[in-house]
Amino acid sequence: MSVTAEKGKGTGTLYDDLELVRNELAKCMKCGNCMAVCPVYLTDKAEAGVARGKIAVAEAVLSGELDVDDPEVVEMLFNCLVCKSCMQNCPTKVNFDRIMLALRAAVVRKKGLHPLKDMIFGLLKRPKLFDAGMKVGAVLQGLAFRDDPDKKAISPRSPFAFVGRSYGFDRDRSLPELAATPFRDRVPEVVNVKGAQTKVAFFTGCSVNYFYPSVGEDVVTVFKENKVSVAVPKGQQCCGIAVFVHGDVTTVRELARKNIDAMEKSGAEYIVTACGSCGGAWQHEYKELLSEDPVYGPKAEYWSGRTYDISTFLTKVISYRFPRGKVDAVVTYHDSCHLKKTMKVSQEPREILKSIPGVTFKEMAKPDACCGSGGSYLLTHYDTSKTIAQRKVADINQTKADQVTTGCPACMMQLLDHVGRFGKDQKIAHYVSLLAESYRREKKGSATHVR
Amino acid sequence: MIDKTIIQELERIVGEKNVLTRKVDLVTYSYDATADMPKHIPDVVVMPTATEEVQRIVNLAQEKRLAIYPRGAGTNLSGGTIPLKKGIVMSFQRMNKILEVDADNLTATVQPGVVIQDLNNAVAPHGLIYPPDPGTVTTATMGGSVAENSGGLRGLKYGVTKHYVMGLEVVLANGDKVRFGGKTVKNVTAYDFANLFVGSEGTLGIVTEITAKLIPGPKYRRSMMALFKKLEDAGNTVTGIIKSQVIPATLEIMDRKTIETVENYAKVGLPTDVEALLLIEVDGMAEEVVEREAQAVAKVVKENSGDLKLAASDAERDQLWAARRAALPALAQLSPTVVLEDATVPRTRITDMLVACQKIAEKYNLKMGTFGHAGDGNLHPTILADANNKEEMERVHKAVDDIFATALSFGGTLTGEHGIGIAKMRYLGDEIGQSGLRMMRSVKEALDPNYILNPGKMVPVKEA
Numbered sequence: 016m017s018v019t020a021e022k023g024k025g026t027g028t029l030y031d032d033l034e035l036v037r038n039e040l041a042k043c044m045k046c047g048n049c050m051a052v053c054p055v056y057l058t059d060k061a062e063a064g065v066a067r068g069k070i071a072v073a074e075a076v077l078s079g080e081l082d083v084d085d086p087e088v089v090e091m092l093f094n095c096l097v098c099k100s101c102m103q104n105c106p107t108k109v110n111f112d113r114i115m116l117a118l119r120a121a122v123v124r125k126k127g128l129h130p131l132k133d134m135i136f137g138l139l140k141r142p143k144l145f146d147a148g149m150k151v152g153a154v155l156q157g158l159a160f161r162d163d164p165d166k167k168a169i170s171p172r173s174p175f176a177f178v179g180r181s182y183g184f185d186r187d188r189s190l191p192e193l194a195a196t197p198f199r200d201r202v203p204e205v206v207n208v209k210g211a212q213t214k215v216a217f218f219t220g221c222s223v224n225y226f227y228p229s230v231g232e233d234v235v236t237v238f239k240e241n242k243v244s245v246a247v248p249k250g251q252q253c254c255g256i257a258v259f260v261h262g263d264v265t266t267v268r269e270l271a272r273k274n275i276d277a278m279e280k281s282g283a284e285y286i287v288t289a290c291g292s293c294g295g296a297w298q299h300e301y302k303e304l305l306s307e308d309p310v311y312g313p314k315a316e317y318w319s320g321r322t323y324d325i326s327t328f329l330t331k332v333i334s335y336r337f338p339r340g341k342v343d344a345v346v347t348y349h350d351s352c353h354l355k356k357t358m359k360v361s362q363e364p365r366e367i368l369k370s371i372p373g374v375t376f377k378e379m380a381k382p383d384a385c386c387g388s389g390g391s392y393l394l395t396h397y398d399t400s401k402t403i404a405q406r407k408v409a410d411i412n413q414t415k416a417d418q419v420t421t422g423c424p425a426c427m428m429q430l431l432d433h434v435g436r437f438g439k440d441q442k443i444a445h446y447v448s449l450l451a452e453s454y455r456r457e458k459k460g461s462a463t464h465v466r
Numbered sequence: 467m468i469d470k471t472i473i474q475e476l477e478r479i480v481g482e483k484n485v486l487t488r489k490v491d492l493v494t495y496s497y498d499a500t501a502d503m504p505k506h507i508p509d510v511v512v513m514p515t516a517t518e519e520v521q522r523i524v525n526l527a528q529e530k531r532l533a534i535y536p537r538g539a540g541t542n543l544s545g546g547t548i549p550l551k552k553g554i555v556m557s558f559q560r561m562n563k564i565l566e567v568d569a570d571n572l573t574a575t576v577q578p579g580v581v582i583q584d585l586n587n588a589v590a591p592h593g594l595i596y597p598p599d600p601g602t603v604t605t606a607t608m609g610g611s612v613a614e615n616s617g618g619l620r621g622l623k624y625g626v627t628k629h630y631v632m633g634l635e636v637v638l639a640n641g642d643k644v645r646f647g648g649k650t651v652k653n654v655t656a657y658d659f660a661n662l663f664v665g666s667e668g669t670l671g672i673v674t675e676i677t678a679k680l681i682p683g684p685k686y687r688r689s690m691m692a693l694f695k696k697l698e699d700a701g702n703t704v705t706g707i708i709k710s711q712v713i714p715a716t717l718e719i720m721d722r723k724t725i726e727t728v729e730n731y732a733k734v735g736l737p738t739d740v741e742a743l744l745l746i747e748v749d750g751m752a753e754e755v756v757e758r759e760a761q762a763v764a765k766v767v768k769e770n771s772g773d774l775k776l777a778a779s780d781a782e783r784d785q786l787w788a789a790r791r792a793a794l795p796a797l798a799q800l801s802p803t804v805v806l807e808d809a810t811v812p813r814t815r816i817t818d819m820l821v822a823c824q825k826i827a828e829k830y831n832l833k834m835g836t837f838g839h840a841g842d843g844n845l846h847p848t849i850l851a852d853a854n855n856k857e858e859m860e861r862v863h864k865a866v867d868d869i870f871a872t873a874l875s876f877g878g879t880l881t882g883e884h885g886i887g888i889a890k891m892r893y894l895g896d897e898i899g900q901s902g903l904r905m906m907r908s909v910k911e912a913l914d915p916n917y918i919l920n921p922g923k924m925v926p927v928k929e930a
Contacts, residue, residue, distance in 0.1 A: 041802040042802070044499065044501065044798055044804055045497055045498065045499050046499050046541065046602075047499055047539055047540060047541045047602065047605050048602075048604070048605060050539055050541075050605040051581075051583075051604035051605045060513070060559040060560050060562070060579075061486065061491065061494075061513075061559070062491070062494035062495055062540070062557075063486075063490055063491050063494045067494075068493075068494030069494075071493050071494050071496065071497060071505075072490050072493050072494065075493050080489075080493070081489060081490065081493070085489075085490075087488045087489065087490045088490055090490075091490045106794060106795030106798060107795060107798045107799060108799070
């Protein structure tokens with residue numbers, strides 16, 4: 016069977032052997048509760064969009080009625096954001112994400128990666144070349160995009176907007192600017208703080224490094240204010256989730272091992288992330304992917320219990336210092352899928368935001384509804400992604416907030432685009448940036464009285 | 467068989483994007499939420515968005531003698547939407563507009579694909595509710611629940627779907643569009659067709675518009691849980707509450723097996739040394755009335771040696787309900803195949819029925835938990851099995867036979883809210899007899915002589 020693994024390689028996870036997915040499939044009762052929350056189904060209203068339908072197709076693949084690499088099956092497999100919303104609503108707790116990724120991995124095993132994906136993912140494994148490419152991109156982006164300094168965003172110029180409009184790259188598309196100097200080139204590899212209570216390693220992820228370096232700087236500010244020394248290991252690379260969701264199990268494993276090495280070398284006690292996908296990788300995916308690796312398996316297991324989103328780290332691992340600088344803003348918070356549904360982080364960012372003087376917190380309806388980003392999903396399914404985001408922005412508008420915060424840079428990019436299209440000029444920010452801003456302002460002397 | 471010209475014609479009627487023919491899509495319409503049912507892949511799925519499109523599709527199907535399976539969200543528990551004999555699945559998921567909320571007349575007019583919860587969200591700002599609340603309110607459609615005459619947790623006080631359908635637009639098997647009923651409370655014009663089509667499971671006509679009755683939502687409620695060491699005490703409490711002239715909005719029961727399983731699964735703090743648990747909620751428009759009813763319930767519980775817990779806050783209420791909501795998922799965790807029945811008996815026979823179910827489980831050596839809507843006699847004996855285990859499934863089928871025979875012997879019915887569909891068709895004659903079956907066929911053949919509407923469900927297809 017070409018969809019099952021070669022024997023004797025010692026990599027018996029369901030990402031190597033599709034047969035192992037059967038137990039997961041058997042849990043599904045076809046009750047359809049997933050239909051209430053699936054962003055793709057709510058947009059298309061077709062059964063093939065939703066978990067229950069995709070599970071039925073998976074069953075057909077395993078029974079030989081359909082081929083896993085049938086183009087129609089492949090298309091269906093990729094019409095899913097892997098947002099895990101269905102899993103929150105599933106009475107029998109089907110791990111639908113594992114089913115999806117196991118099938119995608121089986122496609123890649125049978126058919127190989129699409130040559131374009133192969134090239135791009137290959138680049139991720141060569142960090143120097145990848146880094147150089149991103150920097151060249153930062154220089155050249157002015158050719159295709161015009162700058163909007165107010166929003167810290169860029170938009171396609173014509174004729175690029177004309178060519179790209181069917182992919183959503185029209186003139187109204189807002190994208191974050193590629194940083195001329197990525198975050199990791201802006202900070203020393205270790206920021207030692209006098210009298211530090213502990214030392215953490217900051218796993219930045221690509222989005223913070225290349226698109227939102229200021230978020231990275233805010234993370235460092237917050238650590239300094241809380242007497243935490245922070246390492247930003249240069250050896251760290253992409254977390255690999257973006258390639259894993261495309262079924263490239265080999266590359267994500269390679270990246271996981273390199274990242275583990277980089278973090279271990281830093282001598283930190285904890286890994287802290289500011290991105291739900293990266294943190295989720297450390298907490299869950301790495302240990303599952305490397306479960307049969309005698310060397311890295313135990314290491315992945317170790318770090319999975321010592322990785323925290325920065326909000327959890329601040330509120331549960333240490334007791335963060337309440338900020339005193341006033342930040343006048345009406346703020347709402349969007350729950351990133353991977354942050355809430357993988358890392359189970361949802362109260363901590365709200366707790367932090369509410370502790371900032373001057374912030375009025377307004378909850379939006381369905382704050383944990385997916386924003387439609389799904390990493391590369393927004394590139395391959397722009398229309399669906401846009402409709403999903405439009406619903407999200409309608410909920411945001413209802414709150415009358417002037418700032419939308421979230422804990423995930425991928426959501427920030429998606430919100431930047433669609434708040435730009437459907438919103439009311441709300442600012443998009445990582446919640447940690449508001450905390451950092453408050454710390455900065457108390458130094459400038461605009462501190463309020465301590466309560 | 468469906469050929470290319472038929473597909474093209476369907477595409478002309480509803481547009482290309484509303485016709486699904488790829489195998490991956492067809493596979494996803496081969497099932498519904500019913501366990502232990504065969505899968506059947508349809509020839510094509512069409513998704514109309516207007517009544518006129520439905521008519522044209524029916525005309526085409528009639529001309530080509532193709533079966534049509536109307537389908538909402540496919541959450542029914544009787545195999546009612548499985549495309550048994552190939553043909554056309556007609557999905558209403560994209561015909562889902564709320565056409566009007568008329569708060570002054572207490573009505574809402576909706577297309578069949580509207581999700582029940584979405585209707586409730588739309589009428590909530592007026593202080594109104596649409597009471598029928600099957601367990602699937604957040605996914606099931608209005609059209610589907612009308613066709614199945616869905617019940618739910620509030621049936622005892624508020625009734626079921628048929629009590630809230632005031633008017634319908636239906637496309638018949640001959641392509642005619644008929645409308646009857648409407649916004650008036652009183653209407654005795656012609657036969658009471660609404661009640662003919664409500665619960666007809668898509669076998670007599672296709673519902674394309676529904677005028678639903680709304681009521682003011684209750685302002686106050688009190689929730690409580692009562693625990694019993696003896697099953698009889700729980701049963702007597704149920705009848706005692708009604709005897710004291712209190713009609714609770716919900717009156718739910720769980721047996722020992724269900725309680726144990728829920729506690730293992732959800733850890734909500736249920737004692738596992740009790741034989742039965744009742745969840746009771748009284749509601750109403752005046753606080754003092756609701757309070758008085760709650761006290762009356764408490765008195766009955768005490769008289770029957772029950773241990774009462776009153777929810778003091780919304781949070782505590784949610785905790786009580788968490789136990790009930792966890793019943794099915796908790797049971798479902800234990801095994802891959804969950805056969806969920808809904809045999810229903812007169813309220814006074816609830817205890818007898820629960821005891822009978824436990825005996826049946828013992829007799830066939832099966833894992834079974836029973837919970838359900840004690841107030842309206844609607845129980846859910848839930849058998850846990852594995853469809854791959856042939857021998858076990860034979861015992862399951864025998865147990866189901868026994869459950870139905872017992873319910874009928876108590877003066878009950880085969881199905882309280884799930885419908886006949888495929889799952890219970892062979893028992894139909896046991897309840898309504900040969901004369902009943904003949905009448906079912908007469909009605910069916912008067913409206914759909916060629917059996918093109920949802921064939922193989924509810925009414926056995928006449929032998930050729």
